[in-house]
Amino acid sequence: MEIQQYMSPREREQVEKGTAELEAFMAELMSGNQSEPKITWDDIEIKDELPTTVVQGMSFHTACDVLDEYANRESIKQSVIEACKLEAKATDIKCFDLKPEFSNPDLSQHFKIEKPTITAVIDWLRLEINVSKAYKFKRPTQPYNDIKDFLKIEGINENPYVKQTSSWTFEIDLHDVESGKEYAEALNKLRHEYEPISLKVTTLEVSIDFWNLSAGAFLLALQKSVKITQLFENTDLRIYNGDGAKVMPRTATNAMKHVHDGKTIGIGHKTKGSVYIRIYFKTKDKGFDLPKDQHRTRIEINVRDEMLASMGNDADNLKHLANESFKLLKFTRLTDTATAKQTAEYRSNVELFGKEISVISKSRNRRKHPDHIETHSEFNKVISKAVSNFLRGF
Template sequence: MLNNSNPLTLECQQLIERLDQLDFVDPFSLYYFNETKDIESEILRLKTISTRNTVTKKDLSFGIHTSNDELDLIIESMKLRYANNAQHADQMETKIFSNIHSYDFKAMNIKIKACLDFLDIYFQVEKSCTRHDIKKYLTEKTKIRHFIKESNSGYIIRLHDMNSIHSINQRIAHLNHFGLVKASLAITEMEVALDFYGYKHIALITALFKSLKLPNDTENLRIFKTQIGVFTPIPFNPIILHSKIEDGYNIGINHKLADEYWHLYRKQTDQNGQPLPEEYWRIRAEKNMKVNVLSKLDNRLVNIKRVLLDCFKGIRFTQVKKNAVQKTKQLYDCTVEAYGVEKVAYLDANRNLRKLPKEIEMNTELNKLAVNAICNLAKNFSHPS
């Protein structure tokens, strides 16, 4: 049990809330088991901190008659005090950097770069051939192994790191060997990303999540690592979420196979899983769109620039209004939630139609930097006239 002699801290209150939520969970589920273990670990951590505080509050003094055992105890107590102070400082820093309002991206020299992570292109050919024939030929010509699958009367090929229309045209030109039907070329899936280079703290992932603008039908907000079929909700406490992210967890929004999917994480490896040099590490915010959405945008490959820009519209950020009440600002500072989720459209006090919560607004400065990065990328996808 936690010590009840002192007022409950925010962390204790959040633990109680998590315990209360378990009343609505199947006690035989894997999530129930994992959550109880996580809560037990957090209680143990809080008890350890409480014990350390008790020890370090005692007066520490020694003289010429201090025994070696007493001196060892004093030294150990001093170590605990400094360790506790360092831990407290780390936690304060994490909370600060978990808030988007703590960032001046220009002043902090955090660079934002837009990229097209991958796109899937549907195509048809006139010659009789198999998927294996196409894969083999492309590997011989490009020295790159491609993912290709059959689809209806054609095929779908996945292209990674195609950051210009020229690089796409170069790659698909090899398909002319099989009699490529150019009119058939269409985008069936696209994943775009904003990369934040030179980040100061991994808690930027938390800050971006809290500020990300999302549609009101967003669901399945979670953290995940390597498990498949395991749902782990995003912790409310920024300190706990930070420890999960440090342990390799990512943030996912919507099911990965949904028409629209968001993904936030620290990128430290390339597409083949090979470690990147540390100067290329970055915080990444990804948006994935699939064919059901793309087909409504006229997803022919010739329209790739427009499709790209539409896909990037899903990566915009919000912030708390300056005139928001103090309680809202404190809540935003201390808890992790998707504060940028839109509501059903409503009229505000000025009779303007709004979707964002009343004390949330678009983050103009950050979105300007994002749009500049997106436009720099989009210039590379203009078809030559």
């Protein structure tokens, strides 16, 4: 028995209409009155258009294709070029206003404005202690371990570095010296225990911290503007982290990539000469991650040996030694009268523009910098104030 599917009148009408149209088309086609239809690949290709955004659950391959397509758009390429130009301009130290009176009441009522602030610290110092020959060590063959134990017990240093350089001479490191009182107490304990013949500071590292200024461009701005004197044994620019040191790229855009990767800028030689500088974004302390609100940009100057000795490096002279060491951190800037060519060179290149050289100015006077580089008086005053505030505690 044949079973027929029921169709409504409307459905039957649509089927009959479609059948009639198909028969008419086939009749015309077979009659030869119509040219042969042309079918192209575009007519039958199944379009597989990429999504416009990367979304959760998307395959890794598709996500990469989306990002590649996005990055290759001409508008995006041009935007990246313009962004790089702006970032290069930001390596001019004049772009950063560090005046403490910075305030905007209209913005403050809607946003929490973290003001740029500057602080000075003694990062660490190395003491050379010449112990009295009358002193009796518990472990005569390992006297440095006796000193380590003493530093721990007395709370001077929980993880002490002690190096024996001769029979009765040792090197001791003190970190994060925050006040003169704390430092004097440490010296008194050492003198009471060891009755040293002499106590000298052989290495001193002081630092300037810039809070709420984490832009990579600011690190390059500091490097380009810092005044470099003949005290530096080697003024090659280096960029480094755990994988070793490399020569700093000369272009601002390439140098910025290294800075954004968390690398440190080094000026001078780490072991030769009396002075060297490091500039980096500090996110760790003693190997541990710092809370985000303690992240800051830091510039360190390490002074040692003959340079410290010339300042009078007796251990009791720390305030003077710190003050003189901080004075070695001075900054320059591009003059307002610099030509367009000089301005473009300053902003796009990574060099030690603050390096002192002997030149003859336009007025026929001998200068330590070219005419388009001058001392950054305002910036130096802000630094000096931070140093003065810190040394009040000594």
